Amino acid sequence: MTTETVAKGATPYTGALKRQPPARRRKKRPGTYISRVGVILAGLVFFFPFLWMVATSLKPTSEVFSTGSNFLASRVEWSNYVTAWTAIPFAQVIANSFLVSIAGAALTTVVSLLSAYAFARLQFRHRDKLFLVFLGTLVLPQEVLVIPLYIMMNKLDLVNSLPALIVPFAFGAFGAFLIRQFLLSLPVEFEEAARIDGAGSLRILWSVILPLVRAPLAVVAVFSFIDYWSSFLWPLIVINDVSQATIPLGLSMFSGERGTDWGPLMAAATVAVIPSLLVVILLQRQLVKGVSMGGFGGR
Amino acid sequence: MMTALPTLAVKNAKKPAWVTGHGKLAAVYLAPGMLGFFIFIVVPLVASLVISLFDWPLFGTPKFVGLENYTRMLTGDPVFWTVLGNTLFFAVCYTVLNLVLALAVSTWLHNLGSWGPFFRVLFFVPVVTPMVANALVWRLMLTDDGVVNSFLANFGIHGPSWLSNSQLAMGSLIAMSLWQGIGYNIIVLGAGLNGISPNLLEAARIDGAGAWQRFFRVVLPMLSPSLFFCTVMTIIGSFKVFTQPYLLTLGGPGESTNTIVLYLYRNGFSFDKLGYASALAWALFVIVMLITALQFSQQKRLVNYDN
Numbered sequence: 001m002t003t004e005t006v007a008k009g010a011t012p013y014t015g016a017l018k019r020q021p022p023a024r025r026r027k028k029r030p031g032t033y034i035s036r037v038g039v040i041l042a043g044l045v046f047f048f049p050f051l052w053m054v055a056t057s058l059k060p061t062s063e064v065f066s067t068g069s070n071f072l073a074s075r076v077e078w079s080n081y082v083t084a085w086t087a088i089p090f091a092q093v094i095a096n097s098f099l100v101s102i103a104g105a106a107l108t109t110v111v112s113l114l115s116a117y118a119f120a121r122l123q124f125r126h127r128d129k130l131f132l133v134f135l136g137t138l139v140l141p142q143e144v145l146v147i148p149l150y151i152m153m154n155k156l157d158l159v160n161s162l163p164a165l166i167v168p169f170a171f172g173a174f175g176a177f178l179i180r181q182f183l184l185s186l187p188v189e190f191e192e193a194a195r196i197d198g199a200g201s202l203r204i205l206w207s208v209i210l211p212l213v214r215a216p217l218a219v220v221a222v223f224s225f226i227d228y229w230s231s232f233l234w235p236l237i238v239i240n241d242v243s244q245a246t247i248p249l250g251l252s253m254f255s256g257e258r259g260t261d262w263g264p265l266m267a268a269a270t271v272a273v274i275p276s277l278l279v280v281i282l283l284q285r286q287l288v289k290g291v292s293m294g295g296f297g298g299r
Numbered sequence: 300m301m302t303a304l305p306t307l308a309v310k311n312a313k314k315p316a317w318v319t320g321h322g323k324l325a326a327v328y329l330a331p332g333m334l335g336f337f338i339f340i341v342v343p344l345v346a347s348l349v350i351s352l353f354d355w356p357l358f359g360t361p362k363f364v365g366l367e368n369y370t371r372m373l374t375g376d377p378v379f380w381t382v383l384g385n386t387l388f389f390a391v392c393y394t395v396l397n398l399v400l401a402l403a404v405s406t407w408l409h410n411l412g413s414w415g416p417f418f419r420v421l422f423f424v425p426v427v428t429p430m431v432a433n434a435l436v437w438r439l440m441l442t443d444d445g446v447v448n449s450f451l452a453n454f455g456i457h458g459p460s461w462l463s464n465s466q467l468a469m470g471s472l473i474a475m476s477l478w479q480g481i482g483y484n485i486i487v488l489g490a491g492l493n494g495i496s497p498n499l500l501e502a503a504r505i506d507g508a509g510a511w512q513r514f515f516r517v518v519l520p521m522l523s524p525s526l527f528f529c530t531v532m533t534i535i536g537s538f539k540v541f542t543q544p545y546l547l548t549l550g551g552p553g554e555s556t557n558t559i560v561l562y563l564y565r566n567g568f569s570f571d572k573l574g575y576a577s578a579l580a581w582a583l584f585v586i587v588m589l590i591t592a593l594q595f596s597q598q599k600r601l602v603n604y605d606n
Contacts, residue, residue: 024326052436065442065444114328118329124321125322138592146567147337150573151346176332184371232541272428287423291487292487
């Protein structure tokens with residue numbers, strides 16, 4: 001341990017004083033402007049479905065199709081939002097979605113942190129083999145597990161319950177993997193110092209490790225929140241009572257036997273998209289970092 | 300064994316490391332994670348293999364039928380082969396188009412300077428918005444008198460039935476899925492591009508390499524780890540396609556957009572054949588694992604890791 005610290009302390013001289021050459025400024029050629037116009041157009045086309053979603057949510061039913069490609073209707077019809085709110089117990093469905101996503105994200109994060117700490121910092125037999133097996137499930141399609149999970153929930157009498165939506169999907173390897181990678185890049189000295197000062201292991205985890213891993217912890221929390229928020233197949237299987245539904249399931253219940261009422265449905269879809277959009281706007285940097293560090297659950 | 304880690308092992312050689320190391324502590328920390336991993340991943344995986352050997356209705360007693368579900372799947376059920384073919388077709392088209400487009404777009408955005416990061420995030424939005432919402436708005440846009448056909452009508456083109464024409468339905472699903480998923484690879488590849496040292500490209504330029512040569516000889520090899528990751532994840536994702544056919548086409552017209560997971564879902568929860576559905580799940584599992592294993596076995600040949 002000590003030799004390492006000395007070595008680290010001895011090196012930093014050489015590079016630090018040498019000025020990096022200034023980054024080469026890109027000269028603006030006409031191509032740059034064409035490229036910029038092009039990317040704006042591409043971005044608009046790409047974003048069009050969302051714009052159409054919002055536009056349709058504000059159209060009177062009679063104008064959803066008749067106006068063809070007219071972006072705006074003759075008048076703004078806010079009542080679609082009211083209809084969406086009352087057609088299904090939408091407030092309840094939104095509350096369910098938030099409850100499931102927040103509880104799921106919290107559970108995933110805590111479990112991932114504990115596992116990551118053990119795999120990164122503690123020594124025990126077969127650690128690396130166990131971690132490899134655990135990691136292998138990153139490529140296991142969760143769709144393979146839904147039949148036995150459904151039978152399990154049925155036997156436990158948990159069908160149509162929110163815990164059935166939360167618990168089974170909190171134990172994937174992604175979170176633990178991400179936090180472990182981050183922990184491995186941190187020096188152990190902090191923990192050693194705390195240990196010498198007499199801190200217990202839980203205390204170390206709480207007051208030394210936790211503040212250090214806040215960034216990857218946030219990434220895991222956000223990603224699992226989005227995963228739970230968007231999840232569809234499993235809720236479709238395990239929930240058939242609309243009062244226990246989450247938003248994606250609620251949306252799919254909109255188009256009934258009488259055909260699809262597109263205005264209210266798009267109003268509900270717009271509401272469903274807003275939290276994800278807020279997450280992207282507020283946390284873009286963390287999201288990009290999380291994606292590029294490897295993996296995104298995705299269900 | 301002992302000689303490999305002399306300093307760690309010799310002192311307490313008689314006791315197993317589970318006890319002497321941080322074994323007890325590790326057991327406490329790992330208990331929730333590994334217990335959940337065992338109950339909700341390992342057990343269901345094994346259970347689905349067991350269930351696939353039964354005729355297993357939702358209510359009523361399961362009946363052991365041995366490999367019958369598998370023999371029926373492979374020899375007595377033409378829908379399985381259709382569904383498998385559809386899924387493979389989707390996977391190949393989706394993966395190839397996704398990677399080529401993501402590579403093109405991320406290279407473009409990379410060379411766009413300060414605007415790049417903004418648009419990279421914009422293309423990422425559909426990845427994080429609920430796929431159900433995304434799929435439903437695409438269904439609205441692609442209906443016969445929807446906005447896409449109205450737009451085409453401006454140019455005198457009579458738009459086709461995008462979702463109820465068996466020739467076009469799968470293409471529509473692929474288009475929607477590309478829109479939904481491409482932002483993910485754009486970000487991964489963008490991060491890979493950021494990792495390539497500009498000095499390397501500058502050196503190639505000085506050596507007289509043109510833009511295409513620099514792309515194929517320098518950028519592509521340097522990007523191969525990111526590309527490999529994207530390929531593996533995209534293929535796995537594409538085999539799980541479910542929400543798009545479920546909401547856009549219901550697997551139709553005919554069986555033309557039915558996929559493995561949709562067929563699995565129907566067998567389990569519409570036809571009350573949980574055993575057969577589990578056999579399908581294992582078919583999916585085996586295919587995905589084989590393809591992933593194949594990719595990893597080719598990794599050394601295809602991926603350049605010396606940066």
